[in-house]
Amino acid sequence: MITSDELLEKKGVRPTAMRLLVYKYLAKSHVALTLTDIENAFAKADRTTLFRTLKIFEKKGVVHQIDDGTGIKKYALCEPDCNCELEQDLHLHFHCARCNETVCLTEHKIPHINLPEGFVVEDANVVLKGLCDKCSEK
Amino acid sequence: MITSDELLEKKGVRPTAMRLLVYKYLAKSHVALTLTDIENAFAKADRTTLFRTLKIFEKKGVVHQIDDGTGIKKYALCEPDCNCELEQDLHLHFHCARCNETVCLTEHKIPHINLPEGFVVEDANVVLKGLCDKCSEK
DNA sequence: AAAATAAATGCACTTCCGTTGCATGGGCAT
DNA sequence: ATGCCCATGCAACGGAAGTGCATTTATTTT
Numbered sequence: 001m002i003t004s005d006e007l008l009e010k011k012g013v014r015p016t017a018m019r020l021l022v023y024k025y026l027a028k029s030h031v032a033l034t035l036t037d038i039e040n041a042f043a044k045a046d047r048t049t050l051f052r053t054l055k056i057f058e059k060k061g062v063v064h065q066i067d068d069g070t071g072i073k074k075y076a077l078c079e080p081d082c083n084c085e086l087e088q089d090l091h092l093h094f095h096c097a098r099c100n101e102t103v104c105l106t107e108h109k110i111p112h113i114n115l116p117e118g119f120v121v122e123d124a125n126v127v128l129k130g131l132c133d134k135c136s137e138k
Numbered sequence: 139m140i141t142s143d144e145l146l147e148k149k150g151v152r153p154t155a156m157r158l159l160v161y162k163y164l165a166k167s168h169v170a171l172t173l174t175d176i177e178n179a180f181a182k183a184d185r186t187t188l189f190r191t192l193k194i195f196e197k198k199g200v201v202h203q204i205d206d207g208t209g210i211k212k213y214a215l216c217e218p219d220c221n222c223e224l225e226q227d228l229h230l231h232f233h234c235a236r237c238n239e240t241v242c243l244t245e246h247k248i249p250h251i252n253l254p255e256g257f258v259v260e261d262a263n264v265v266l267k268g269l270c271d272k273c274s275e276k
Numbered sequence: 277a278a279a280a281t282a283a284a285t286g287c288a289c290t291t292c293c294g295t296t297g298c299a300t301g302g303g304c305a306t
Numbered sequence: 307a308t309g310c311c312c313a314t315g316c317a318a319c320g321g322a323a324g325t326g327c328a329t330t331t332a333t334t335t336t
Contacts, residue, residue, distance in 0.1 A: 016313065035293080046315050051294075053313095069205045069263050071323080072293070094257060111249055118271025119232060125207050125265045133256025152332090154284065173322080184286050189323075191284095209294080210322070 011060045018045060022053050023062065023077075032066045032074035032093070032102040068095040068102040068127050076104050086124055087112055096132035103132065149198045156183060160191050161200065161215075170204045170212035170231070170240040206233040206240040206265050214242050224262055225250055231263075234270035241270065 004023050008015040025041055026033060038050050054075050057063040064084055066074040082089040092108040095101075110124045130136075142161050146153040163179055164171060176188050192213050195201040202222055204212040220227040230246040233239075248262045268274075 014312075018314080048295085048316080049314050067205065067207045067209075071205075071209065071211075073209075092251065094253070094259075097260070105253070108251060108253075111251075113230065113246060113249075113266065115232070115243070115246075115266070116271065118274050119266075120269040120274045121232075121266045122235070122268035124267065125263070127263045128251065128253065128257075128259045129262065130260035131258040133254065136256050136258045152283075154332090156285080186287080186324090187285050 008062065011062050013056055013060050013062060018042075018049060019053050019057075021045075022050065023057075026063060026075065026077050029076075030103065032068070032076040032104065034072050034074050036072075066093050066102055066104075066127075067125055068093060069129065070095070070100070070102075074102050079106055086110060086121065090124055092126045092128060094132060095127055095129045096135050097129055098131055098135040101132065102127075146200065149200050151194055151198050151200060156180075156187060157191050157195075159183075160188065161195075164201060164213065164215050167214075168241065170206070170214040170242065172210050172212050174210075204231050204240055204242075204265075205263055206231060207267065208233070208238070208240075212240050217244055224248060224259065228262055231265045232270060233265055233267045234273050235267055236269055236273040239270065240265075 002010075004020055004027070005015045008019060008023060013019060021042060022038060025038060035047070035051055035054060038054075039045065039047050042050070054063065058065055058075070061078055061082065061084060063075045064078050064082075066076060068074060078084065079089070084090065087110060090110045092105040092110065094103050094105055096103075105128075110126055113121070115121060140148075142158055142165070143153045146157060146161060151157060159180060160176060163176060173185070173189055173192060176192075177183065177185050180188070192201065192203075196203055196213070199216055199220065199222060201213045202216050202220075204214060206212060216222065217227065222228065225248060228248045230243040230248065232241050232243055234241075243266075248264055251259075253259060
């Protein structure tokens with residue numbers, strides 16, 4: 001089992017104390033987190049540091065950014081062997097209108113879609129919205 | 139052929155001068171527009187009025203809001219017989235990374251996706267990103 | 277037609293989030 | 307120990323969404 005430390009190294013991110021904390025916090029969460037979520041989790045950390053941490057995580061393929069339509073960016077860890085590539089790695093997301101949580105549906109990859117001549121697809125964002133499993137049973 | 143005036147009436151939106159202008163401007167555009175786009179098109183109009191115009195248009199099913207991942211809300215006219223319902227009306231959108239324009243792919247409806255037990259899907263947002271037909275040929 | 281009511285508009289202001297510039301600090305290499 | 311690079315922290319900015327309230331415009335009632 002690879003340690004968080006080693007994983008960050010492998011991805012080309014210097015594993016500082018703060019970065020490790022953020023990484024572990026993301027790993028522990030089953031939902032996508034906003035910058036503010038993370039900020040609240042570590043009262044001592046500066047917003048900018050966290051912002052830049054997420055930015056470098058994203059650039060180095062540690063996390064992927066999720067746009068769930070709330071207008072606020074969320075982040076979730078990439079899967080172990082992820083390259084953030086279309087139809088291979090990119091998966092659907094589900095945003096619950098009630099609890100406002102967004103989860104990765106990692107089992108559901110983005111389906112292939114045929115577009116008109118001339119359109120070159122490089123990336124995709126698919127978000128389903130409604131009630132999540134926890135909220136629909138209430 | 140129904141006039142813009144009549145259409146707004148039919149949708150339950152009182153057709154003021156400003157609203158008609160906004161409606162026609164949206165109708166003329168082949169791309170989704172931001173509030174700022176519209177603001178720039180009508181120098182005399184107040185931002186708030188336009189904001190609320192779009193809000194009521196959306197509520198009454200005149201336009202649909204598009205979240206293309208840029209973080210800025212865009213708007214486009216609904217199709218004539220649209221009820222903004224999943225798998226019937228909701229279509230894909232394409233956002234061009236070069237020209238930053240977002241177009242409706244009205245021919246491409248959102249495909250059905252089977253989710254795990256408990257998830258109730260009510261809405262969906264699918265945005266493909268890459269190069270549009272105009273930008274890819276350059 | 278005038279008065280009363282309701283709706284739309286315009287202005288000012290706030291909030292929230294993302295982002296950048298710059299100064300400081302800490303760790304690593306020479 | 308010195309210098310350098312990178313990470314961090316503080317302050318501030320900017321864009322966009324949204325709200326409150328006063329004013330104007332339109333519609334309904336008398």
